[in-house]
Amino acid sequence: MKYFSVIGDSISTFEGTMPTGYALYYDKQTQEANGMRGVENMWWYSVGRMLGARLLVNGSWSGGTVVGEYPGACSEERVAALCKDGTSPDYILIYIGINDFGSGVKLYKDDPQAPDSWFFASAYRLMLRRLKDAYPHAHIWCGALMLSQRLGDTDWDLLRELGRTDLPAFNGEIRAAAEEYGCEFVDLFSGGCRYNALDGVHPTVGGHAQIAAEWRRLVNKYGQYIRCKAL
Numbered sequence: 001m002k003y004f005s006v007i008g009d010s011i012s013t014f015e016g017t018m019p020t021g022y023a024l025y026y027d028k029q030t031q032e033a034n035g036m037r038g039v040e041n042m043w044w045y046s047v048g049r050m051l052g053a054r055l056l057v058n059g060s061w062s063g064g065t066v067v068g069e070y071p072g073a074c075s076e077e078r079v080a081a082l083c084k085d086g087t088s089p090d091y092i093l094i095y096i097g098i099n100d101f102g103s104g105v106k107l108y109k110d111d112p113q114a115p116d117s118w119f120f121a122s123a124y125r126l127m128l129r130r131l132k133d134a135y136p137h138a139h140i141w142c143g144a145l146m147l148s149q150r151l152g153d154t155d156w157d158l159l160r161e162l163g164r165t166d167l168p169a170f171n172g173e174i175r176a177a178a179e180e181y182g183c184e185f186v187d188l189f190s191g192g193c194r195y196n197a198l199d200g201v202h203p204t205v206g207g208h209a210q211i212a213a214e215w216r217r218l219v220n221k222y223g224q225y226i227r228c229k230a231l
Contacts, residue, residue: 002053005082005089006044007073007127008060008096011202011211014042017058019081023071025062025202034198035205043203044093046212050219056089057082065100067123074117074127079134088135093215095143095188097124098201101170102162121173128181140183141219144171146193146211150200158200188214 006012010025017039018024026036039045048055059082061071070077073096082089100120109119116122131140145167150156159165171189178185193214195207203211 002051002090003056003087004044004048004051004053004091004093005057006055006060007078007082007092007094008044008058009064009099010060010062011098012042012044012058012060012095013062014039014058014060017055018060019057022060023062023064030202034202034207036208037205041205041208043095043208043211043215046209047093047215047219048091050216051091053091056087057084060096063099064096065103065105066097066127067100067105067117067120069117072117072123074123074130076130079127079130082131082135089138092131092135092138092140093143094127094141095211097145097170097174101145101164101167104164107166107169107173120170121177124174124177125180128177128183132181140178140181141186141215142174142178142183143186143215144174144189146188146195146214148197148200148203148207149194151196151198151204153200156200161200186215186218188218 013025015024015027059078064071064073066073069075072078082092105120107120109122116126128140148158159167175185191214193210195203195210197203197207
């Protein structure tokens, strides 16, 4: 049996799938409000099934960022938590960074002496380096940050709401980090897909289906589906 783990933020949380103490967004009430019937509606569930793998650990944290000490995703604690009962993941799906982008985290170091964990580009690389060290045989997929659409408001714009326009630069650093560490870059951004969200950020059941469809399309494009099914 193959297993996958997830690194994400609130978009990827789901009650009952995360380590104790991790901050949660999709509790039962929020699931119902977004039309979700169960864990099978999560984007990562669909991708995991496509890979022929079972969820090991959903290491997602509501409000989480890549940067920072614990609970930052680049921290040793977050990386170590992706294994369970002595079992390590065969696949790691990463979809995180929108909170870094929206909270004003700097993309690049402005002080060479500052810790790598303080800046998005260096923190993402630190996260991948620690993942590769901890799980050398895992196949790691790094998802680009997608745009979203608030239901019922065609004039709503995520970048305007967050007050930044450099999302392509953040995605460029995700791509560069993935290439540097031998991981797959899943370009969820350049195709122009916007997932549906009641609040403009957290996907509805349909929004998760849109995210999952983009992941599956790109995994298929890279030929990994055929390879993984043959394992």
